[in-house]
């Protein structure tokens with residue numbers, strides 16, 4: 001099968017690679033580049049565990065082809081850790097023991113980072129809406145929502 005050369009930024013570093021036209025981004029990230037924070041849950045766009053930030057917006061990397069990464073900027077939790085909002089959010093999630101198995105955590109953290117970047121004072125409903133595409137089988141969501149809410153309040157000096 002013919003391969004395609006792609007060049008993009010992953011967590012601030014330039015990546016050059018050759019990918020097959022049918023190669024899916026989540027597989028490329030995990031199995032070729034060894035980036036393990038995005039997880040494969042449903043593999044069909046339902047669960048959000050494969051979420052990455054692509055050109056500033058969250059996408060489900062199981063629904064994106066690796067060739068589509070060409071020219072883009074992709075952030076995973078490994079790189080989002082450099083972001084101050086993500087750092088504060090992770091601290092708050094940790095304080096609240098917001099996760100149990102943690103499988104949903106990377107996707108949840110990126111969705112919340114996107115929200116708090118675009119909307120620094122979200123309502124509880126907006127928080128719930130922002131993470132509604134990230135399924136969690138363990139927690140009932142409440143501690144996660146609270147952690148996001150408290151991170152926003154702390155950011156706003158409340």
Ligand code: FES
Nearest residue numbers: 041042043048062
């Ligand atoms: S693995 Fe991509 S949405 Fe579930």
Ligand code: FES
Nearest residue numbers: 100104136137138
């Ligand atoms: S903490 Fe287990 S799926 Fe969310």
